[in-house]
Amino acid sequence: MDRRKFCRTAVAASVAAAIPILPGCGKKAPVATQADTSIRGISLDGAEIELEKAAIRELGESMTGPVLLSGHPDYDGARTIWNGMHDKRPALIARCLNAEDVSEAVTFARERELLVAVRGGGHSWPGKSICDDGLMVDLSQMNTVTADAETQRASAQGGALLSALDAAALNKGMVTTAGVVSHTGVGGYTLGGGFGRLNRKYGLTVDNVTGAQIVTADGTVRRISAEEEPDLFWAIRGGGGNFGVATEFEYQLHPFDRNVLSGSIVWPVEQLRDVLEFYAEWSAGLSDEMYVGPTIATTPDGVRVVMMDVVYNGDPAAGEKELAPLRAIGSPIMDGVTVQDYTVLQTINDVAFGHGVRSYAKNGMVKEWTQGLVNAIVESDDPRIFVANHVAGGAVKRVGELDTAFPHRNAEIMLVIVSGWMDPAQDDEFIAATRANFKAIEPHTGGYYTNIDFDGAEAAGNYGPAYERLRKIKGQYDPGNLFRLNSNIEPA
Numbered sequence: 001m002d003r004r005k006f007c008r009t010a011v012a013a014s015v016a017a018a019i020p021i022l023p024g025c026g027k028k029a030p031v032a033t034q035a036d037t038s039i040r041g042i043s044l045d046g047a048e049i050e051l052e053k054a055a056i057r058e059l060g061e062s063m064t065g066p067v068l069l070s071g072h073p074d075y076d077g078a079r080t081i082w083n084g085m086h087d088k089r090p091a092l093i094a095r096c097l098n099a100e101d102v103s104e105a106v107t108f109a110r111e112r113e114l115l116v117a118v119r120g121g122g123h124s125w126p127g128k129s130i131c132d133d134g135l136m137v138d139l140s141q142m143n144t145v146t147a148d149a150e151t152q153r154a155s156a157q158g159g160a161l162l163s164a165l166d167a168a169a170l171n172k173g174m175v176t177t178a179g180v181v182s183h184t185g186v187g188g189y190t191l192g193g194g195f196g197r198l199n200r201k202y203g204l205t206v207d208n209v210t211g212a213q214i215v216t217a218d219g220t221v222r223r224i225s226a227e228e229e230p231d232l233f234w235a236i237r238g239g240g241g242n243f244g245v246a247t248e249f250e251y252q253l254h255p256f257d258r259n260v261l262s263g264s265i266v267w268p269v270e271q272l273r274d275v276l277e278f279y280a281e282w283s284a285g286l287s288d289e290m291y292v293g294p295t296i297a298t299t300p301d302g303v304r305v306v307m308m309d310v311v312y313n314g315d316p317a318a319g320e321k322e323l324a325p326l327r328a329i330g331s332p333i334m335d336g337v338t339v340q341d342y343t344v345l346q347t348i349n350d351v352a353f354g355h356g357v358r359s360y361a362k363n364g365m366v367k368e369w370t371q372g373l374v375n376a377i378v379e380s381d382d383p384r385i386f387v388a389n390h391v392a393g394g395a396v397k398r399v400g401e402l403d404t405a406f407p408h409r410n411a412e413i414m415l416v417i418v419s420g421w422m423d424p425a426q427d428d429e430f431i432a433a434t435r436a437n438f439k440a441i442e443p444h445t446g447g448y449y450t451n452i453d454f455d456g457a458e459a460a461g462n463y464g465p466a467y468e469r470l471r472k473i474k475g476q477y478d479p480g481n482l483f484r485l486n487s488n489i490e491p492a
C-alpha cells in the first residue's frame, strides 16, 4: 500500500488514534529505545515473544478497524467479557470490521506464532475468548443481522448477538432456534451446537445453518456450505471455534407467529420432588411443539423455587390442553403461562445473567429421566446453585449422529449447574459448591456440551465417533493449532 496516500485517509487517522503508544502517521517518532520498539507477547506454546511496534502499526494500517493497545480508551471495554472472573489483558486487540480485517489479524498472529483469542459475543463461561499477552480478534463490531422473508434465510455477522438474530427474523414473521439469554453471541453459540426453546421443532441452531463465511488459519476467506468445502462445513456445526473465525452465518428461518403460549409455572422448593417425578414420566410423551423444562433457582428475595419454562410452538388451545396435566401438579405459587410475545421469555433471563457476574458452570447430557436422577437433584439441592436445563429430543434427536459434528443427539435434556456471585473472595466457595452439586448428578449424565465446559475435559471421548474426522479436518485447515482457545481438537 502507498503509505503516504494512506496517511491522508480518515481511516489512517482512526488507526493512529487507536494505537496510543505508537506515533501516528507522519508524526515524528520519539527516540526509540528497546522498550519503545516492541511490546511483550506470548507464543502459542507459552513462551515470551517480542512484538515489534512497527509490525503492529502495519497491522493497523492494513485493517479498516482499529488495533487497540493497553492505554487506549476502548481497550478495557474491548477486553471485558461476560464472566467477571476473567480479567485478562491481551497484548493487542484487533477490532475487526470485516472478513478482510480478520484475515489480516489472523495472518499477523500465525506468522509470529502468537496466541490468539477470538471474541464473538464474549459469553464463554470459561473465558476462552480472552487471553493474556496474545492477540484478541474482536468481532464485537461485526454485529449486523439481516433476514429475508422470500428466501427464508437470515445472515448474521460473526460478532452479532442472539437478540439481533431473534429481532431480525421476528420482524419478518419468522424465527430460528436461538438461546435463552439474548445477549449471548451467535458465534460461539452456533459453532458449539446452539440449544434454544424451539429445538424440538426446528432442531439445534447448527441444524439450521445453511452456510457460513470463515477465515481459516492461512488467512483465506472461505464461503462454505453443503456444496462448498463440505468437510469444513460439517466440522463447524458442533466443532466450535477450532477451524477458523466465522465472520458470517446463514440460517434457515421458519414462518412463526410470535404470539405464543409461553411463560413460567413456579412451585415452592418443598414440591420439588413431586414436580420432578411427574415431569420425568410426562415429558417422555410430549409433542415437538411443546418445550417445557425445569429450573431450580433462588429468587432475589431468597425464596427457593422450582420453575417450568414453557413455549408451545403451535395453536395455543392445543398447547393449553397438552400442558393441563403439569398445571394440576401440586400447588404452584405462580402460573405465568399465557399467549404473549415470544421475546418476553427470550429476554426474561437477561438481567439475572447480567454482565460482570462471576460465574462457574458444569453441565451434562441426560439421555433419560430416571428416579435416580430425580433423587440426586432433590437430595443435592443447594440454595447457592441455579439448576438450568436445555430440553432436546424431538427434531434434535432425528438428526443422524454423524450428520453434524454435534455429538449428543440422544440426549433428552442438558442439565446445567450454575452459580453466580460478585465478591472475588467467594470464588473458591462457589466453585466448590458447583462442583459438589454436579458430582451428585454426574453419574446420571453422559458427555457434556462443549459450549459450557469449564474444566476442559478430554475432547476425544466427548466427540465420540466424530472425533477422528474432526482431527483430520483440523489438521487440514489449522495444522499449527492456531485456534486453540476453545474446546480444543488436536490436529491429526
Ligand SMILES: Cc1cc2nc3c(=O)[nH]c(=O)nc-3n(C[C@H](O)[C@H](O)[C@H](O)COP(=O)(O)OP(=O)(O)OC[C@H]3O[C@@H](n4cnc5c(N)ncnc54)[C@H](O)[C@@H]3O)c2cc1C
Pocket: 081, 082, 117, 118, 119, 120, 121, 122, 123, 124, 125, 128, 129, 139, 158, 159, 178, 179, 180, 181, 184, 185, 186, 187, 188, 189, 190, 191, 192, 193, 194, 195, 196, 240, 241, 242, 244, 245, 246, 247, 353, 390, 451, 452, 485, 486, 487
Ligand atoms: C448467560 C449465558 C447464557 C447462555 N445460554 C445458552 C443457551 O441458551 N443455549 C446454548 O446453546 N448455549 C448457551 N450458552 C453457552 C453459549 O453457547 C457459549 O457460552 C458460547 O460460546 C457463547 O458464544 P459467544 O460468541 O457469546 O462467546 P465468546 O466468549 O465470544 O466465544 C466462545 C468461544 O467461541 C469462539 N468464537 C466465538 N465467536 C466465534 C466466531 N465468530 N468464530 C470462531 N470462533 C468464535 C471463541 O473463540 C471461544 O472459544 C450461554 C452462555 C451464557 C454465559
